[in-house]
Amino acid sequence: MISLDLPAPLEELRQRVATFVEQEILPLEDDPANFDRGENIAERPLSHLRARAKEAGLWCPQMPVARGGLGQSVAGMAVLYEEMARSRFGPVAFNCAAPDDGNMICLERCASEEQKDRWLQPIIDGRVRSAIVMTEPAPGSGSDPAGMMRTTAERRGDRYVVHGHKWFITGAEGAEHFILLARTSDDRRRGLTAMLFHRDQPGWEILRRIPIMGPEEHGGHCELRFDGLEIPVENVLMGEGLGMRVTQIRLAVARLTHCMRWLGMARRALEICMPYVREREAFGLRLADKESVQQLLGDTAMQIEVGRLLTMRAALKLDAGDRARKEVSMAKIQVADALHKAVDTAIQLMGAMGYSRDTPLEWMYRYARQARLVDGASEVHRMVVAGALLRDGDRGFFSWP
Numbered sequence: 001m002i003s004l005d006l007p008a009p010l011e012e013l014r015q016r017v018a019t020f021v022e023q024e025i026l027p028l029e030d031d032p033a034n035f036d037r038g039e040n041i042a043e044r045p046l047s048h049l050r051a052r053a054k055e056a057g058l059w060c061p062q063m064p065v066a067r068g069g070l071g072q073s074v075a076g077m078a079v080l081y082e083e084m085a086r087s088r089f090g091p092v093a094f095n096c097a098a099p100d101d102g103n104m105i106c107l108e109r110c111a112s113e114e115q116k117d118r119w120l121q122p123i124i125d126g127r128v129r130s131a132i133v134m135t136e137p138a139p140g141s142g143s144d145p146a147g148m149m150r151t152t153a154e155r156r157g158d159r160y161v162v163h164g165h166k167w168f169i170t171g172a173e174g175a176e177h178f179i180l181l182a183r184t185s186d187d188r189r190r191g192l193t194a195m196l197f198h199r200d201q202p203g204w205e206i207l208r209r210i211p212i213m214g215p216e217e218h219g220g221h222c223e224l225r226f227d228g229l230e231i232p233v234e235n236v237l238m239g240e241g242l243g244m245r246v247t248q249i250r251l252a253v254a255r256l257t258h259c260m261r262w263l264g265m266a267r268r269a270l271e272i273c274m275p276y277v278r279e280r281e282a283f284g285l286r287l288a289d290k291e292s293v294q295q296l297l298g299d300t301a302m303q304i305e306v307g308r309l310l311t312m313r314a315a316l317k318l319d320a321g322d323r324a325r326k327e328v329s330m331a332k333i334q335v336a337d338a339l340h341k342a343v344d345t346a347i348q349l350m351g352a353m354g355y356s357r358d359t360p361l362e363w364m365y366r367y368a369r370q371a372r373l374v375d376g377a378s379e380v381h382r383m384v385v386a387g388a389l390l391r392d393g394d395r396g397f398f399s400w401p
């Protein structure tokens with residue numbers, strides 16, 4: 001049967017997540033003392049919340065049951081992550097926030113069992129944080145890592161020696177486990193290799209925490225220099241030359257989990273402005289009764305729903321074993337735009353209060369700007385979508401699964 005109905009156990013889990021967010025997480029947003037210097041949840045309330053999420057059986061839904069997670073499919077994650085992200089503190093409380101979320105998914109899919117025991121399990125347990133180290137300042141790797149990466153890992157006996165310069169590495173200041181992408185040959189398709197290193201290894205340093213316009217993930221966004229870091233060959237993921245494959249596996253799901261969280265935030269933005277729109281009067285009418293306001297609200301709600309459907313379609317394809325490249329790209333473009341539109345609409349309809357710091361909207365507005373850049377700029381995703389259309393033609397592009 002063709003259906004978008006949720007299976008009963010998933011709906012039950014969604015409701016438990018929703019109740020947890022409503023009762024345990026949202027009230028914390030009201031107290032400025034619960035925020036750290038990066039405008040994220042401070043460590044003390046976070047540890048308390050994480051312990052409570054574990055007790056409630058809501059921890060790490062994206063990870064296998066055998067490793068302490070809930071074994072959810074990507075489609076299941078879509079339902080739960082959206083619910084978690086009703087609060088700015090939600091995803092990290094359940095261990096579903098970037099970049100740990102994407103790094104765990106990457107290691108779960110690409111690492112050997114021994115590598116998982118050493119590098120993945122402590123992240124799942126919430127004992128360490130992680131970072132993905134790919135992007136470089138110009139003229140190095142950005143949108144085109146395969147063609148432009150300059151950081152090198154030179155094989156010497158049973159180790160690689162790394163030299164290079166990276167930046168915008170989310171969470172680097174607090175991370176212990178790092179996934180590094182570096183060049184191991186000049187081959188265009190198999191020139192990059194992914195490998196793991198620990199914070200305490202010598203031969204690299206954090207140059208600075210880059211100031212950004214929005215709130216930060218824990219550990220900030222950092223600029224790093226590598227000057228002789230030695231990585232044993234057993235820390236390579238999947239094999240030498242398969243770095244782009246590792247990246248694609250990581251990013252396919254990680255991009256979509258961004259969409260899942262952004263949808264939750266977009267819905268919250270509308271939720272925040274609704275009481276004002278229902279009650280506030282101007283020129284003898286409630287805002288909600290004005291047609292131009294209805295146009296704004298209706299269009300925004302529809303853009304969010306389009307994003308939800310694209311995200312779910314991509315999730316179902318990933319669960320079916322498809323790489324879902326064009327589906328993930330379409331979801332990423334649409335949801336990033338829907339998030340902007342939702343927050344902007346909510347601010348507009350709340351007037352001056354929308355521009356104040358009395359609501360979370362201005363936080364969300366600054367946060368939302370990264371959505372069109374991280375994990376591939378929207379222009380690059382449009383290139384991917386157009387590439388699929390040109391390659392597969394109308395029949396291939398719009399085929400049913």
Ligand SMILES: Cc1cc2nc3c(=O)[nH]c(=O)nc-3n(C[C@H](O)[C@H](O)[C@H](O)COP(=O)(O)OP(=O)(O)OC[C@H]3O[C@@H](n4cnc5c(N)ncnc54)[C@H](O)[C@@H]3O)c2cc1C
Nearest residue numbers: 132133134135142143168169170370374375376377379380
């Ligand atoms: C908040 C944040 C967190 C991040 N976290 C991480 C992280 O943890 N680890 C990491 O490795 N990286 C991280 N990044 C980096 C991010 O992945 C890159 O910013 C992204 O891949 C784009 O690379 P770039 O910034 O070098 O842009 P460039 O490659 O210089 O591109 C600049 C602009 O050019 C345009 N453009 C590029 N290619 C095309 C094209 N084909 N067609 C049309 N226009 C194009 C786009 O408008 C693009 O925004 C983060 C970035 C941000 C903002």
